[in-house]
Amino acid sequence: MPSLARIETHTLGKRFRREWIFHRISHRFETGRPCAVIGPNGSGKSTFLQVLSGFMPPSDGTVSYQLDGKTLESEAIFQHLALAAPYLDLIEEFTLEELFHFHTQFKPLTLTDPQEFLERVYLERARRKAVYELSSGMKQRLKLGLALFSTAPMVFLDEPTANLDAQGIAWYRREIEAQCPHRLVLIASNQTYEYDFCEQQIAITDFVR
Numbered sequence: 001m002p003s004l005a006r007i008e009t010h011t012l013g014k015r016f017r018r019e020w021i022f023h024r025i026s027h028r029f030e031t032g033r034p035c036a037v038i039g040p041n042g043s044g045k046s047t048f049l050q051v052l053s054g055f056m057p058p059s060d061g062t063v064s065y066q067l068d069g070k071t072l073e074s075e076a077i078f079q080h081l082a083l084a085a086p087y088l089d090l091i092e093e094f095t096l097e098e099l100f101h102f103h104t105q106f107k108p109l110t111l112t113d114p115q116e117f118l119e120r121v122y123l124e125r126a127r128r129k130a131v132y133e134l135s136s137g138m139k140q141r142l143k144l145g146l147a148l149f150s151t152a153p154m155v156f157l158d159e160p161t162a163n164l165d166a167q168g169i170a171w172y173r174r175e176i177e178a179q180c181p182h183r184l185v186l187i188a189s190n191q192t193y194e195y196d197f198c199e200q201q202i203a204i205t206d207f208v209r
């Protein structure tokens, strides 16, 4: 049975200095109800995901987390959350096999064999390459794979198809749609093809003060 995750925000707001980026967002996110956070460049999508991830404190309101009906402390949510985002870097000096072994000590994957994982992200031929030797699209498949195939019940993706070609985008859509029924999925995007399967949408510009 998949874990049932729930995140509830109550009048959540974030400002940098005196500028409110978003304000008074009250919403419930749940396993099986994928949600897209949409808006133009600079509107606050990444900021919203970072506040929900616990990377940034809110300026106003609250966020609460539940897993199978039990409240999670905000310090503990990181272990239950997988995030792939342009501002999160991979360790460039590791080979892909080394990265797999390092990463899975902290964030286990459903694919426990590195070979199987690298085949699933179409990087099996690069397994002895260092991360810095990969193209930007290859790195993006690696980042996405680490989030998509993690065992964490919550998965947040920011600009998931950045640098992916048409084949990569089709792969992303197949894999994310397979994950949606049994995980809490949140996608920050301004590309319809990254989120048009999401049953919920939050337009961040609706929450400007």
Ligand SMILES: Nc1ncnc2c1ncn2[C@@H]1O[C@H](COP(=O)(O)OP(=O)(O)OP(=O)(O)O)[C@@H](O)[C@H]1O
Binding pocket: 016, 021, 039, 040, 041, 042, 043, 044, 045, 046, 047, 048, 190
């Ligand atoms: N650490 C920070 N300090 C000050 N301002 C910030 C900080 N991070 C983001 N901002 C500002 O917050 C606003 C929202 O930025 P954010 O990156 O969340 O937008 P976005 O919708 O994700 O944009 P994009 O589509 O370009 O990725 C921008 O005006 C940005 O300059």
